[in-house]
Amino acid sequence: MNKLISKLVNFREYLNANPLSIFHSKFGRLESDVSDLFAFRLDGYETVFIAENSLALLLSEHLECEHIFHFFDANGRGCGIHKVISDKFHYSLNIDEVMTGGVRLGGFVHHVRYPHDLTKKHSALFLDILFQHRGYTGFRRNSKSNFSFFHGNFGLIYIDGTKIKSLARARDKHVYTPQFTIKPEYGYDLIFSNPVDRQICIKFFLQSNDSSKVVDECCILSHATHMLTIKTGSVLQESNISWETSLPVGRCVVFEYKDEYFDVFHS
Amino acid sequence: MSDYLFLTNVGDGIVNSINLTNLVPNRRSSSADKIDYKLGVFTQKLDSLEWIKIDETEFRGENNITLSSLEYDLDVGQLAVVIPVSVDEELLDSYSILPEPISRKVDKSPVNERATIHFSKDKAFSSYQGEFPYQMSRLKGTFLAFDPLVAKHSRDFGVKTKLVLINIHSTELNSKPDCFLKIADANTKELIKVQRYVQNSAVIMEIDEVNDIELCFYSKDTLGIPLFISYDDSGFLSIEHTHPPSEFFWKEKIKGQRLLKQSWLTKLP
Numbered sequence: 336m337n338k339l340i341s342k343l344v345n346f347r348e349y350l351n352a353n354p355l356s357i358f359h360s361k362f363g364r365l366e367s368d369v370s371d372l373f374a375f376r377l378d379g380y381e382t383v384f385i386a387e388n389s390l391a392l393l394l395s396e397h398l399e400c401e402h403i404f405h406f407f408d409a410n411g412r413g414c415g416i417h418k419v420i421s422d423k424f425h426y427s428l429n430i431d432e433v434m435t436g437g438v439r440l441g442g443f444v445h446h447v448r449y450p451h452d453l454t455k456k457h458s459a460l461f462l463d464i465l466f467q468h469r470g471y472t473g474f475r476r477n478s479k480s481n482f483s484f485f486h487g488n489f490g491l492i493y494i495d496g497t498k499i500k501s502l503a504r505a506r507d508k509h510v511y512t513p514q515f516t517i518k519p520e521y522g523y524d525l526i527f528s529n530p531v532d533r534q535i536c537i538k539f540f541l542q543s544n545d546s547s548k549v550v551d552e553c554c555i556l557s558h559a560t561h562m563l564t565i566k567t568g569s570v571l572q573e574s575n576i577s578w579e580t581s582l583p584v585g586r587c588v589v590f591e592y593k594d595e596y597f598d599v600f601h602s
Numbered sequence: 603m604s605d606y607l608f609l610t611n612v613g614d615g616i617v618n619s620i621n622l623t624n625l626v627p628n629r630r631s632s633s634a635d636k637i638d639y640k641l642g643v644f645t646q647k648l649d650s651l652e653w654i655k656i657d658e659t660e661f662r663g664e665n666n667i668t669l670s671s672l673e674y675d676l677d678v679g680q681l682a683v684v685i686p687v688s689v690d691e692e693l694l695d696s697y698s699i700l701p702e703p704i705s706r707k708v709d710k711s712p713v714n715e716r717a718t719i720h721f722s723k724d725k726a727f728s729s730y731q732g733e734f735p736y737q738m739s740r741l742k743g744t745f746l747a748f749d750p751l752v753a754k755h756s757r758d759f760g761v762k763t764k765l766v767l768i769n770i771h772s773t774e775l776n777s778k779p780d781c782f783l784k785i786a787d788a789n790t791k792e793l794i795k796v797q798r799y800v801q802n803s804a805v806i807m808e809i810d811e812v813n814d815i816e817l818c819f820y821s822k823d824t825l826g827i828p829l830f831i832s833y834d835d836s837g838f839l840s841i842e843h844t845h846p847p848s849e850f851f852w853k854e855k856i857k858g859q860r861l862l863k864q865s866w867l868t869k870l871p
Contacts (some may be wrong), residue, residue: 337832352712360853393862464851465853466850467850509628510628511628575623
C-alpha cells in the first residue's frame with residue numbers, strides 16, 4: 336500500500352513538473368510541425384522574424400518551402416495570416432500592420448509546408464522526425480540601426496485542420512525567477528504570451544533582500560499577450576522579479592531600457 | 603542536470619559580466635524559495651592543462667552576485683568558468699578535472715540553471731539568460747551552426763559581427779591538439795575562413811563582409827556554444843546564441859540532430 340501511495344505521489348510530481356501533453360510526448364503522433372509562440376510589437380518598434388526552412392536545413396540543400404505565419408492580437412484572437420514561399424535556409428520576415436490587421440502588440444506562430452513531391456520523396460524521414468520552429472525575433476527602434484535578437488522560447492503550438500492547438504499544459508502553480516535584477520535607473524517591459532489552450536493567471540512580484548511585493552496581477556486568454564511596464568525610477572532599490580503562474584515553464588520577453596539604449600532577451 | 607557559467611574577454615572594449623541569484627530559478631509555489639551556494643571561478647591559460655582558481659565568492663546576505671571580466675585580467679579568448687558549488691565544499695587552488703556544479707533545483711520543476719550573461723560597450727548593453735551544461739562539458743563532440751544572427755545587411759551602418767564559440771571541457775586533458783573553427787558558404791559548401799583554437803577557450807572569429815551569402819559555422823573537432831555579438835561604434839550592441847540543431851526537432855531530437863549534422867559535416871571540407 337505504501338509503495339502504491341509513493342508511486343501515486345511520484346506520478347503527481349512528474350505530471351505537475353511536465354510542461355507538455357504527456358500523451359503526445361509519449362504516445363501520440365502529430366501530423367503538424369510545432370511552433371513556439373512569439374511576440375511582436377509595432378508600437379514604436381520594428382519587429383523582424385527569422386524563420387527556419389527545416390527540411391532544407393536537415394538535408395543541407397535549398398528546397399522550396401511555404402512559410403505560414405498566424406498572428407494573434409493581445410486578446411488571443413486571430414488577426415492575420417501571412418504566407419510566403421522561399422527556398423533559402425532562412426527567411427527574414429519584416430512584420431507590418433498589414434500582416435497583423437493593424438494590431439501593434441501580440442503573438443504569432445510559424446509553420447512550414449512542403450510540396451507534395453518533396454514530402455513523398457522524403458516520407459521515410461517524416462515517419463521519425465517532427466519539426467519544431469523556434470526562430471529568432473529581432474526588434475529595433477531606429478531604422479538606421481540593426482535589430483537586437485533573441486531566440487524562441489516555448490509554445491509547442493500546432494495546426495489541426497483549421498484549428499490552432501497547443502501541446503503546452505498548465506499544471507499546479509509555479510514560481511519562475513530569471514537571473515537578472517530590476518534596477519532603479521532602468522525601465523522594463525515584460526511581454527508574457529499564453530501558449531496553452533485555456534486562460535492562465537499571472538502574479539508578478541518584486542523581491543529585495545528582506546521583502547516581497549506584488550506589482551501586477553492579470554489573467555490572459557489562450558494565445559493572448561500581456562505587457563507589464565516598470566517605468567524608470569519606479570523601483571527604489573535593486574530587486575529581483577518573479578512571477579507565479581500555472582505554467583511549469585513560465586518565461587517571457589524582457590525589454591530593458593536606459594536613455595536611448597535598450598536590450599531584449601527572453602527570461 | 604547542472605550547469606557551468608562563464609566569463610570571457612572578447613576584445614574591442616566589450617566587457618562581459620554575469621549575474622546569479624540565490625532565489626530558486628523555477629519551483630512549485632509550495633517549495634523553498636532560496637538555495638544557498640557559493641561560486642568558484644577557475645581559468646585555464648591557452649597553453650596549460652590546469653584549471654587555476656582565481657576567485658571564490660558567497661552571497662553574504664545579498665540575493666545576487668555579479669562578476670565582471672574586468673576583475674580577472676583575462677587575455678582575449680581566455681575563459682573563466684564560474685561554478686556553483688555547495689557552501690561546504692572546499693575548493694582547491696588548482697584542478698585537472700573541473701569540479702561538478704551543484705544543481706539549483708529544489709523540486710522536479712524543469713529548469714535550465716542559468717545566469718544573466720551580459721555584455722556592454724560604452725553605454726550600449728545586451729544580455730541573454732545562458733549556461734554551459736555540465737553534460738556537454740564531458741563530451742568532445744562536433745559543432746554546427748548557421749547565420750541567422752549575423753548582421754549581414756547592416757554593413758552600411760558600420761555594424762560588425764563576431765562569433766564567439768565557448769568550449770568547456772571539464773574532464774582531464776593530456777594535451778591540447780590544434781582544433782579548427784571554419785566558415786563555409788552554406789549553399790556551395792566552399793570554405794571561406796579557418797581559425798585554429800584549443801580546448802577550454804573562447805574562440806573569437808570576426809565575420810567578414812559576405813553580402814548575401816548564407817553561411818554555416820562548424821568544427822569537426824569539438825562542440826561549443828556559439829554567441830553572435832553584433833556591435834558598432836555609435837551605441838549598438840546585440841548578443842544572442844543560436845539554437846543547437848537538436849532544437850529543430852520535437853521528440854526525436856537526438857536522432858534529428860545526428861541526421862542533420864551527418865548531412866552537413868560529410869559535405870563540408
